[in-house]
Amino acid sequence: MYICICNALREKDLRATARCHAGDAETLYNRLGCRPQCRQCLEDADQIVAEERSAVPA
Numbered sequence: 001m002y003i004c005i006c007n008a009l010r011e012k013d014l015r016a017t018a019r020c021h022a023g024d025a026e027t028l029y030n031r032l033g034c035r036p037q038c039r040q041c042l043e044d045a046d047q048i049v050a051e052e053r054s055a056v057p058a
């Protein structure tokens with residue numbers, strides 16, 4: 001499933017990046033080689049990042 005239509009960014013790729021790297025969704029987008037454009041996805045993306053990190057044992 002796509003989390004960001006503007007960048008054709010998949011949720012699974014955002015989740016995988018969130019497990020390995022610090023920062024908010026926008027920072028992770030940059031790591032994935034994209035930049036927010038319309039920004040409509042960022043709230044959901046930040047929620048996915050937080051959800052993914054809370055699921056990983058410290």
Ligand code: FES
Pocket residue numbers: 003004005006007035036037038039040041042
């Ligand atoms: S849907 Fe992600 S920047 Fe537009």
